[in-house]
Amino acid sequence: MGCSRLAEILENVSHDSINRFLLRERYEAKDLFDTVRDLIDLKGGILSVDDTVIEKHYSNPECAELIGYFWSGKYHKSIKGLNLITLYYSDRPEKSVPINYRIYNKKEGKTKNDYFKEMLLEVMTWGLKPSIVTGDSWYSSIANLKFLRNQKLGFLFGVEKNRTISNEPGKYYQVSSLEIPDEGLITHLKEFGLIKLLRKDFRKGDSRHYILYLPDSEKLTNISRQEFITIHDRHWGIEAFHRAIKQVCGICRFMVRNTRAIQTHIFCSLQAFVRLEKMRSTNSISNWYQVQRNLFTLVIREYILSNLPNTCAI
Template structure:
């Protein structure tokens, strides 16, 4: 008797170009699995970061064995929100602050630790932000909910686990994760960090200035032309490098990015080049949502939503395997699958109208 499996469900997520429902999978299999069976599987299957690591480990070990001496891996941390404005609210589907949009958004908030080396970019850990702790507001006389952990605490937990799993040189992240606690943890684990930095963050120009409490905002520093400055942060013992990168946006306006790194041997060019690898996490988020059917499921309960979420991450890993095997990006692979399906529909239509 046929049963639903993770392999089957993730293949469905990769193949689908529309809503991914239990009924849809049942129809795809010509009723060999009932939609009730699939729903029960979604409800009873427990998935999490260990499943991500099991699937990523052999790929990472292969990449490590082939890596040239001058190459190195990085870990990238970031969060994203899968907007779900019309799904019933629960501990996962709720209002979250989207720091990239500077507004509150209703949806599924998740944090990922992404391993990146060469052409390989794989999630090795992820956490869903569940708001389960009630907080009563005396002024409004209303109860809201918050997560038991902050996103920075989730990251710290993931980094401690990753320490036993992978070797990497740098942790890359945007300014949301540039806390002294995260910096000190990365250094204590024996790695370097390279983060974006808020322009208002204050630094001291020497150890003596720090001891005397003489700090100034990064945006007020005079940077030599394409040269990093060696400075000190308030709660990070070691000296760090900060640099300013000026770039032109698509609309022609100019933007400024400040970077802070613990590896004081890097040049401006090395700092900016390494940080560019953080863009892989943006590509990962985009592919998850558009190629791995992350947002296509109408699941309604935290249990089924969690299973679908982690299955989508594992579907992304399948796409990454196909990318390496065939030399095609995720979007091109998906386009080829869609073309095959469209051709089959066209031929079926021709037979029906003949």
Template sequence: MNAELLEIYSDYLLSSFGQTTATGLSNLLDGELSHDQVTRFLNRDDYDSKTLWQHVKKAVREVEREDGVLVFDDTIQEKPYTDENELVCWHFDHSQGRSVKGINILNCLYHAGGVSLPVTFELVRKPHLYSDLATRKVKRKSDGTKNDMLRQMLKACRQNQLKYRYVLADSWFSAQENLTFVRQELGKHFVVALKCNRTLALTLADKKQGRFVRIDQLSWTGQAPIKAWLKGLDFPVQLSRQVFTNKDGSTGVLYLACSDLDCDQAAIETIYQKRWKVEVFHKTLKSNAALAKSPTRRVRAQGNHVFLSIYAAFRLECLSIKHKLNHFALRAKLYLKAVRLAFDELQMLKCVR
């Protein structure tokens, strides 16, 4: 990869407030970089998770700690007007409860010492076409599931010798295969959300005899976590319950499972709160790193633009640390400067006779 082009393109994504195109970048640089050079850059190679690690490794090594956490979550960047392909296709968005057309990205964020850096990612591709017998519509499917991808990403983090203690994820990634892999294969701990219909045994004897009950049918008498055996797991976990009030006044319940039996309720809640960092990262990708602003049509260019948006978000986090401003404050500063320059240019044009 051309390192100079990588920096220039990611700077373009961070400083742009409209569509990001090869022509736009070329015009911005007064033709020093041609439209064709940018286009070739986006279409020449596949910039993947390994490429990301090569560029973030130094920064990660400076902040990593034994008590760091890995946060997993996916996001969908909607692309309703882009032609469908194996990357831009239909995915179920659990936040909306429906399928949307766009690019589905599974991200892994490393958080330690107040710093959040992306360390690996995967794009959900659906290259296989099939006919749905029920609806008689042509649909797409991928080679594996997002849970399969998560375990592969964890293997990559192990290969990169990343220091961390906990893996955090919401209920969509709390499958028993993932939890078993984290605890027994990697020797790490997890704090994950669970769906209310998940079943468990309250004693080892109940587990051996197959006596399992749903989480939402338990009698919670206090705030202390409960030691329990989730169905399908060979080890106990600490189970906690959080009751909270939504903005509309309704009551919600969050069930958390923690494999670290030394954690109390406060510790479990504190650790899981760090999962919110990935939500902030996704908001930055979409609002500050021009994730949706590229009109590229080729699959490779679309995937590479996603990589460059992730890299741009990483660079924004580095700037945030350096200048002690959050991502949105930094972007607001850039925007104000751009408006100021535009305003001054307009005054000069008005003075020309």
């Protein structure tokens, strides 16, 4: 919400105070990690990377350097907004939180893949030791895969159907043309090396392909279909996170143009999500949406009960 609306709700806090807060603070990604450090097990979890567009359809990109045009899977076209790239971590007790993030800034001259590698090195420096890294096909470039292998990390990434593999020297096949058993196919990805290729079928005949790599080739061979499904489903938690920060954490609802003010707002929205996840993980709420639903239930009930006699009289 905007500064004016928040000041109206809080009553004793002025619009200018909120605006000064947004401009004054200098929160960094490390501050987010420090917030969640005690909530998670730093070893053995699943680390997912993905990005989402924070929609700002009516903003002027010329007035805010972080606003630009980015591809949206929801709209299937480029739309105006901010591009938020996030590392999202799920540990074994099923607690899931964002642990690092970047807001795409064209002035920095970096790609989303650059941000990904930069963030990964940071969280490992901060003490995180994930068991595996997951992402969609955007992040499955050979450069990224070799980078992860050099870090001695396993990974599960989606790949496009035209990626090529080889079972024997000099012969390459597109992944979409292959018969892939449920347990996966041990093969060689072109320009990378040994991987396990898997396919997952969805409704309406849609299929997606995934490549799995583990530093231990024996474990790679023995990993089961159920283990693949578990890792895959845990990765999709980052999509649920994206929906939650937009629907209940107000990440899209800012009315400032200054870069520092926008960055502070984004950080506060991520902190709001962490607070909800803490409440969910301690069973204070059953899901991230419960606080909002309960709030509106009380308001709507009060309104209906207050106006019901008049309505019935009419």
